[in-house]
Amino acid sequence: MDQPTVGILHPGSMGAAVAACATTNAADVLWCGAGRSTASVERAAQAGLTTLDTLSELLDRSDIVISLCPPAAAEDLAHDVAGHRFTGVYVEANAINPQRTMRIAALLEPAAIVVDGGVVGSPPVGGKTPTLYLSGPAGATTRIETLFAGTAVRTAVLGTEVGKASALKLAYASFQKTSRVLVALAVGMAREYGVDQELIEVASKRTDSYLSEPQYIAKTAARAWRWGPELEEAADTLAAAGLPPEMLHAAASTLARWNDDKDDSSLTLSDALDQLARP
Template identity: 30%
Template sequence: MAIQTVGILSPGDMGGAIAAVLNKNGMRTVAALNDRSPRTKQLAAAAKIENVGSLQNLVVESDLVLSVLVPSAATPAAKQVAEAIKQVGKNILYADCNAIAPDRVKAIEPIIQAAGGQFIDASIIGPPPRVPNRTRIYASGKPAGELEKLRTYGLDIRVIDDEIGKASGLKMCYAALTKGLTAIATELLIAAHRLDLDEVLQQELSTSQKNLLDLLHHSIPSMAPKAHRWVGEMEEIAATFGAVGLTERTFEGAADIYRFVKETSLGKEKPEERNSDRLLADIIAQLSDDNL
């Protein structure tokens, strides 16, 4: 099928950046912004996303809907879109791009299909695609080849399988390493701060783990405003690993760390408000002191 308009659920930091790439390369994007926050409307306007008002209008206007939400919103959003598909009577593509467990994706697929839509399992690996060649979108499911058409419009789409759950499983394994490592590092650095071992640990890491320390200088500062989203992602990873007979506790603990961070002043900032000049040591001290 021809894809001329892409609906974005929702035009936040990631969804807005994806839409901006599509728009820059000639694809029309739309969003349903009725009752959305001023910040979401501002992000949509900055990305040049057209506001069509209601979700029903979004389904009418779209050939493809990209669901880019916090994990907890994935199923409710799919149900809302499915209802709109029924009301409109239009066969559209629905790509779930959320960081959720394969079993959850498999449970969402029939919701969309029963309404008359086609379902694609997709996962985003990398930051919001503001810089070329840093973000990949993996896709699986029988209609996944349709999503690959967005390569023409600037997105790096990679179809890996025709089975629903494969793309989401890949995301869970990848994020377990990247965001799991960030959670472990955040906890141990706060522990070192409270033990008054900051400088000694930094010196040792500079000597024996320089590449890792360089990574943490980048990953931890940018994590804090997103910690509230990563709680659910860690819970989804725990569920994924539990479903294949592994312990869930590792990533339940990582979720606890992100709950800890989201309640701090840094965790309550918006990504666009973050001061990129803050030093890692100062960030760790503030995270620690805010939760004493």
């Protein structure tokens, strides 16, 4: 099979890194630079992506389109793609709940073939090897496996049912991200009473616990603007399954206290805890 042309919508830190891996087995990897930030332009250049001026041109030229954007934008983006009558493979790889993924599939089909995707792990840079879980029509998932073969993005097919990959992504995120929020609250409480170092010492004896990594709290704060919406999606998935969503809503509300710290790599543990303690 000829190498496909791939379009990426819209490359943040994860999207750009995944797209860079796709360049290994693609004829070209395209992105639309119109209206994007300087940081996005720099990421795309570093990833070796080809810049186009319009979404229409990207869709006309792409055999495969991968959507990796903030969860809130996923359906609006899919509506834009549907308006152009895209006829290739559309990988819905956002952290959204299965019901939204199925709505997007219904919107784009039958013109396009929709594959449900969920990335578990850190962006594929510096030796990191996330897994892109896939569910959807067998021929289409095979094409995505081939696209990432031999790259830092591992793939795993969960079956032909759209929704499975989204569910797995959110099930994992609900544990992993809420656990980090609980660490921040525990350390914040201990600091209030001057026993935070003692808490960390206790936790250090349990190296399998996130509580033994308090420095990660600052990273959690910098990622809160992305993590909160993911947890709201996971809460909706719990509710749809008849499970109580309140814990994840509370974790998302906690993360919202850090929304002003978007991608701030200079944030310290002390700064993050100070901001968490402010209503």
